[in-house]
Amino acid sequence: MLIRNCSLEGKTGRFNVRISGDKITEITQFSASLEAKKSEEVFEADGALLTSALAEPHAHLDKAFLSERIANPTGDLMGAINAMEANRHLITVADTIERAERAVRLMASNGVTAIRTHADVTEWNSLDAVEALLEVRNRTKDLVDLQICALLGWPLSGNEGKANIQLGRRAIKMGANILGGCPHLDVDPIGANIALLELAGELDCNLDLHTDEHTDVNRLSLEDLAERVVATGFSNSVTASHCVSLGMQSHDTQQRVSEKVAHAKIGVVALPHTNLFLQGRDTHSAPPRGLTAIAALRRAGVRVAVGADNLQDPFNPIGRGDPLESAGLAILTAHQLPEDAFLSVSSVARDIMGLADAAPKVGSIADLMLTPSATIREAIASAPPRTLVIRHGHVTFSRLAQPKR
């Protein structure tokens, strides 16, 4: 495949980019006379910006597009959770497949080639969400790398936790890739950290935990998680999602905890979309931003990705399935530079997901997108429709004219 006449961020001039197999093999200055190889597909970029494709490191595809069906009467996290449980009878495996597949196809058209989705695994819905998302993973295997994280209910420790732990074992055996849970909602958050680390060790899988998704300055289980990952020598990857209460801590505490998180090599996923909607509703003056301490974490060397979390459901009534929207929120709410915000929804998100970098350079995996913008900042600001999306060297979405051969 040959992409002719594209722009690259930070580089003057126009370029031709050649892809062979699933890798970028050649980048040269644009030349109108460059001959395509025999049987090579040629795409005319017309000056559009070629970048890494996008990644969504934290989605809940099983709940996508439920806004009209399930209302959140209080607008906060527990309002959404309680509404989901009260209305489980309105959700079937077949309709979860339809909504989740629709969400994946929407994201793919926006340049997404990798998604990590959580799947509710509770005593109420058992393994229905995992079953549905496994089917969606199969149906969309040519569009995205879809990672499924089994989001266990609570409690998780002691005798009371045995049923949930057993469901976790079954979810991984069925084909979920990652183990997840919500220690901050457990009666015993530390016990939940211990139980989840033990279970992930037993099953030899990665962990991605909903961590401290609240603004209570007195509750911080992230520090315990970081200490425990180091103390136990847990060797698989660990991701801490949300970490909102870290954003409420003093500067010194943010720095101390961030250093421990960096030492434990835990990746953090900030989720401004949903947490701006859910958090801070009980604070009427200067409400908090519902965001983790992105700057402190980055200073300490922690990889911080940004995701959208929910998509038009009781947890977040809006969202366009476009990580550029999340990048824009990171600029506004966390004062990130546009280039850093873009990395947080592409390279850094991929790294946390265990995927190879897809920056447009020779040797990179060819997960790429073309956006009709002059710069990354403009792409985030305007978020125009992507014109070409490539995954593993294959076109997954195109608004361009049919390639010339």
Ligand SMILES: [Zn+2]
């Ligand atoms: Zn979540």
